Amino acid sequence: MNNEDDLNPSAKAELADQGFSESDLGNHGYSATAEVTQIRARRSFRENIWRGLRSAPPTALFGLTVISLYVFFALFAPLLAPYGEAEIFDMSYAPWSDEFMFGTDQLGRDILSRMIYGARNTVGIAFVTTMFAFVIGGGLGITAAINNGGWLDNLLSRSVDVLMAIPSLIFALILLSMFGANTINLIMIIAVLDSTRVFRIARAVSLNVVVMDYVEAARLRGEKLAWILTREILPNIMPPLVAEFGLRFCFVFLTIAALSFLGVGIQPPTADWGSMVRETAGLIQFAEYDLTAAMTPMLPAAAIALLTVAVNFVVDWFLHKSSGLKD
Amino acid sequence: MSDDRKGTKGDILLEMRDIVIDGYSDDRWHEIVKGVDITLRRGEIMGLIGESGAGKSTLGLAAMGFARPGCRITSGSIVFDGIDLVKATEAERRALRGSRIAYVAQSAAASFNPAHQLIEQTVEATVRKGIKPEDEAKADARKLYRELQLPNPDLIGERFPHQVSGGQLQRVMTAMAMSPRPDLIIFDEPTTALDVTTQVEVLAAMRRIVEQYNTAAIYITHDLAVVAQMADVIKVLRYGETIEDADTRTMLSHPEKEYTKSLWSVRSIEKPEEVSEDVILKVDHVDASYTGSAKVLDDVTIEVPRGHTVAIVGESGSGKSTTARAITGLLPPSKGQILFNGTALPPTLKERSIDQLQKIQMIYQMADTAMNPRQTVRDIIGRPLEFYLGLRGAERDRRLLELVEMIELNESFIDRLPAELSGGQKQRICIARALAASPDLIICDEVTSALDQIVQKGILELLLRLQRELGLTYIFITHDIATVKAISDQIVVMFQGRVVEQGMKSEILSPPYPDYTKLLLSSVPEMDPDWLTGLLAQREKEASASP
Numbered sequence: 001m002n003n004e005d006d007l008n009p010s011a012k013a014e015l016a017d018q019g020f021s022e023s024d025l026g027n028h029g030y031s032a033t034a035e036v037t038q039i040r041a042r043r044s045f046r047e048n049i050w051r052g053l054r055s056a057p058p059t060a061l062f063g064l065t066v067i068s069l070y071v072f073f074a075l076f077a078p079l080l081a082p083y084g085e086a087e088i089f090d091m092s093y094a095p096w097s098d099e100f101m102f103g104t105d106q107l108g109r110d111i112l113s114r115m116i117y118g119a120r121n122t123v124g125i126a127f128v129t130t131m132f133a134f135v136i137g138g139g140l141g142i143t144a145a146i147n148n149g150g151w152l153d154n155l156l157s158r159s160v161d162v163l164m165a166i167p168s169l170i171f172a173l174i175l176l177s178m179f180g181a182n183t184i185n186l187i188m189i190i191a192v193l194d195s196t197r198v199f200r201i202a203r204a205v206s207l208n209v210v211v212m213d214y215v216e217a218a219r220l221r222g223e224k225l226a227w228i229l230t231r232e233i234l235p236n237i238m239p240p241l242v243a244e245f246g247l248r249f250c251f252v253f254l255t256i257a258a259l260s261f262l263g264v265g266i267q268p269p270t271a272d273w274g275s276m277v278r279e280t281a282g283l284i285q286f287a288e289y290d291l292t293a294a295m296t297p298m299l300p301a302a303a304i305a306l307l308t309v310a311v312n313f314v315v316d317w318f319l320h321k322s323s324g325l326k327d
Numbered sequence: 328m329s330d331d332r333k334g335t336k337g338d339i340l341l342e343m344r345d346i347v348i349d350g351y352s353d354d355r356w357h358e359i360v361k362g363v364d365i366t367l368r369r370g371e372i373m374g375l376i377g378e379s380g381a382g383k384s385t386l387g388l389a390a391m392g393f394a395r396p397g398c399r400i401t402s403g404s405i406v407f408d409g410i411d412l413v414k415a416t417e418a419e420r421r422a423l424r425g426s427r428i429a430y431v432a433q434s435a436a437a438s439f440n441p442a443h444q445l446i447e448q449t450v451e452a453t454v455r456k457g458i459k460p461e462d463e464a465k466a467d468a469r470k471l472y473r474e475l476q477l478p479n480p481d482l483i484g485e486r487f488p489h490q491v492s493g494g495q496l497q498r499v500m501t502a503m504a505m506s507p508r509p510d511l512i513i514f515d516e517p518t519t520a521l522d523v524t525t526q527v528e529v530l531a532a533m534r535r536i537v538e539q540y541n542t543a544a545i546y547i548t549h550d551l552a553v554v555a556q557m558a559d560v561i562k563v564l565r566y567g568e569t570i571e572d573a574d575t576r577t578m579l580s581h582p583e584k585e586y587t588k589s590l591w592s593v594r595s596i597e598k599p600e601e602v603s604e605d606v607i608l609k610v611d612h613v614d615a616s617y618t619g620s621a622k623v624l625d626d627v628t629i630e631v632p633r634g635h636t637v638a639i640v641g642e643s644g645s646g647k648s649t650t651a652r653a654i655t656g657l658l659p660p661s662k663g664q665i666l667f668n669g670t671a672l673p674p675t676l677k678e679r680s681i682d683q684l685q686k687i688q689m690i691y692q693m694a695d696t697a698m699n700p701r702q703t704v705r706d707i708i709g710r711p712l713e714f715y716l717g718l719r720g721a722e723r724d725r726r727l728l729e730l731v732e733m734i735e736l737n738e739s740f741i742d743r744l745p746a747e748l749s750g751g752q753k754q755r756i757c758i759a760r761a762l763a764a765s766p767d768l769i770i771c772d773e774v775t776s777a778l779d780q781i782v783q784k785g786i787l788e789l790l791l792r793l794q795r796e797l798g799l800t801y802i803f804i805t806h807d808i809a810t811v812k813a814i815s816d817q818i819v820v821m822f823q824g825r826v827v828e829q830g831m832k833s834e835i836l837s838p839p840y841p842d843y844t845k846l847l848l849s850s851v852p853e854m855d856p857d858w859l860t861g862l863l864a865q866r867e868k869e870a871s872a873s874p
Contacts, residue, residue, distance in 0.1 A: 032735045032785055035380075035749035213697040219676060220655055221714060221764075222684045235701035 056317055063313030070307055074120040081113035086269035093283070096292040103296055105279055111296060114271035118300060121272050122260075123307070125187060126253035132191035133252070134245060137198025142229050142237075144199070145206030157203070160196045168193045169255065173264060181264045190255055194248060201244050205237040239322030246315035250308045257304055273300035340510055340543050341367040341390060346403035348385050348394060348567075359385050359398065361567040369510070370541040374558030374575070376551055376590065378779040379750060382567040383547045387513045390545055391428050392420040408510065425452035429504035433516040435496035439488035445499050446484025453507045464506060471502040474539070475532040494525035498532050505536055512537065512544045518553060522642045522806055523850040530556055530852075531863055549779040551590050552852035555579055556859040563587050575856050589781055596787055596813035600832045603632035603816075607800050608654070608687075608768055613663035615653050623649045624660070625824045631768070636794065636801040638815035638832075640808070640847065646824040647804045651770045654802070655689055667768075685715045688761035692773035694753035698745040704731070704756055705741050711763040730759045734789060751782035758789065768800045775810055787813050808851045812836065820844050 043051070053061070073080060082101075083089075087109065094104040102111035144153040163171075172189055179185045209215065210233065218232050259265035260274030268275065280297040287294035348360040360382040367373050367390075375383040385398060392412030394400050405412040407428065412420055424430075429452075432438045439448060449471075450464035459467065465484070472480035475498045488496060497517055504512050517533070518526040534557055537544050546557045554561060554575075561578045563570040563586070571584045582588050608631040615624040624646050631637045639647045652658040654665055659674035666672070667686070673679050691697035698707055708727055712718045718726055731740060734755040745753055754774060761769050771790070775783040791814060793799055803814055811818060811832075818835040820828040822843045828835060840848065849862060 032751060032755055032789075033737060033740075035378075035751050035782065037380075037747055037749045037752065039743065039747045213691045213693065214699045216657070217689065217691070217697060217760075220657070220684065220689060221711060222676075222679075222681050223714070231702075232699055236699070 059313040060317035063310040066306060066310035067314065070119055070123055073116055074123050077116050077120045081116040083110040083113040085114060085117040085271050095290060102299060103293060111299065114276060115299060115303065117271040118273045118276060121266055121270055122253065122256060122274070125183065125266065126249060126256055129187045129191045130245060130249045130252050132187065133194040133198050133248060136191060137195030138202045138241060141199040141202025142206045142233050143225065145203045145210050146225065146228060148207060148210060160199050163193065163196045169258065172255065172259060176264045181267060183266065186265060190252055194252055198244065198248065202237065202241065205240050206233050209233050209236045243315050243319045246311050250311050254308065273304050276300040338369050339366060340369045340408055341365065342406045343390065344404045346386065346389055346405065347401045348389060349399050349401050351397045359567050363569050367543050367545065369543055371560065372537065372544045372546055372558045374554035374561040375545060375547045375564060376549060376554050376561060377564035378549055378781055381564040383564050384515055387515055387545055387547045390513055391424055391430065426456045426458055426507045427509050428511045429507065429509040431500050431504050431512060431514045431517050433519055435500045436488065436493060438500065439496065441488050444485055444487060449484065449499060449503045449506055456507065458507050468502060468506055471505050474536055475502055494521050494529050497521065497529050501533050501536065505540065508540060510543060512542055514544060514546045516548055519548065524642055524846060527850045527862065530859060551780065552854050555854060555856045556852060579854055579856065596784060598791060598814060600816045601635060602831065603635050605633040606630050607633040607668060609666040610650065610654065611664050611666060613653055613660040613665065615649060615658055615660045623824050624653065627826055629819055629826065629829065631800060631802060633800055634798045635816040636803055636814055637817045637819060638803045638805060638811040639819045639821060640805060640811055641821035642806055645821040647821055648772055651689070651772055651802065651804060654770060655687060681715065685764045686767045687770065688764050688766040689770045689772065690757050690761050690774050693777060694750065694757050697757050698753065700745050703742050703744055707756060708759050708763050711760060715764050730763055733762065734759045750778050751785060754778065754786055755789065768802065770802045772804045776805065776807060790814065808848055
């Protein structure tokens, strides 16, 4: 504590520099407003973002650029795609050409258009699912931490242990076959399964915060659980949660792609990268005759890989920033 | 190997000339230390004293040629025994650190590696620098433990940091610093985190060992009474500049600068005690324990008169803070009850009404952790106004400003975050938060113990003024007798969960004392360089006299 205090000359200290005598600073050279402090410059939100970006490493800038491109494509898919998502032409497995940039699939649908719509579906569903996972897991995790050691904490923690004991992909497959493979079920099932991981991390980081005196002060004031959770604890555990959000998003995204690849994820005719890989996978065998055709299944796979890498770059940067490490 | 190197007492060991150190914050370099000179002779102890932000720790580290990350030594020369540390390469400086210059940090608990045994850490630098082989270094460490009067010196080194007390850990760290037999040790607030009774033992041990090996030392602290026991010469710093330089006796008897005089001003507050029969709070035969373990409170009865101050004193673990937790409802008593304004308070927090919660407020020791770092002063003080009084919008802001002015701060503080406040200002905001609820009773848990003397005085005067103006009742938990003298009407002395003595201030602070009260009173450092010597001699005499 003392270590930081020494760093900071305040405005008053600078006044003293400029030749103000002790008597200007109060009778005994002491006044409460003149204590040495460090005041951060007030900056607008936009200035803060700009400062953050300027100091970001190239990997993070790369990641941010890629993510913005994906978001851009997802938002404006109907405007950017040359053809409709489910529009069928009478040329299945057409080669790459001016008409169909990346050819067509087994039913004669334009690959490029489906790639662009796929950004919207796969990324959008993964995002919504991750949000749900965080609301459920985060809310319950912090509640468990506040109730540390009580019956509610034990109930929640043990239930989570049970859910985590079952391999999640297999569990998701079972549940999807039980409830039917539609988008709502897909979102809810993956959200609940993934919320167990969020629960663990939210509980662990909240435990460090609930012991703080300011949380005790809020309890003494008579505050309800909702206030303590959202106002006292949540703002103080945001950095690790945001970082976890990035990573979790990647996992959810991969899980959805994997489930689609297995045929129980996003259902046709909705375009989605996981099922696109499966549908065109056979083309790989033709690599010695037509290299571009063999690359077709690689495109959605590469789209998945690129986004995962980009998100991880950004998360790494964010973690580095919020941990306060200086190199 | 060291004896020929030591040279004779009185040779100049360290000479720092016109040191300027910059710190980097908010995209700018600021001067933290502005041209300070230090001359230290062999075997001499220099006290560096000043409030937080005076640049004393930064200067202490500079004596090793070291600048913390975010700081840089911009000009000046640092000559240690003929070696210019500013011009030397990092490798040369590193060779000196941990062998000829050692450092004792403020928080021993945070500085030890919890995964290694104490003795391994004590000899690590000595062995790695090749000063002594491991066996010899360990044997020497045990000898140092004995000289530092650690209990069980042959075995204590086998323990891990969490297995010994804070005072013992601080002494082990002194042994660590002493292990390579350095020429210079820098002590950075080594006793600030300790109880008075422990502090005395640690100070005595440090002083003895430094004298015995004729080591020079720089002793950094904000407590003038402590430095008076340790130092031969004292340098007072403020805002990175030297205020006054003198040998200890001259400094204490004839301080020249107004600022120096103000440094021990907390001891000058006097409050006449008042007797009152009107009881606002009664802790009635209360027992309490944490989940099933031994009783932490044992039949505690305390009466608190309205509009007055009751100080609860005792060392750590005596049950002072637990009493506060029982009163606030955080720890329901297992027996007995708590009467507030004549009616029994429900034992648990949940059962108490908003009105009951509003009337008893609490101020914490560490203002840092008592405020949510993500909330501005407006949110922190505004919340109780909304919550208890239902004030909104302009009405709330008006009251907010009133409160901020009441604690002697101004409008410019309202939109700051806690990190942008100094220690004293933080504690003032915590006081304002308690006041915002319009309470009858405020429990102050060690509210001044983490602060500099001069800031303490400001806070205590503020609390006294508020009491006069608003008729507040305080329960003041502390281990600092000077604070007790300054603020209380009645005193309760606690020891191991029991009340050992209670009564008016004048009764408690005059003889005859029970044993424990006496120990507590005699352990408070006084502004007299011979105080420690005298105290130790007296305690030794009494120890040998008793069978």
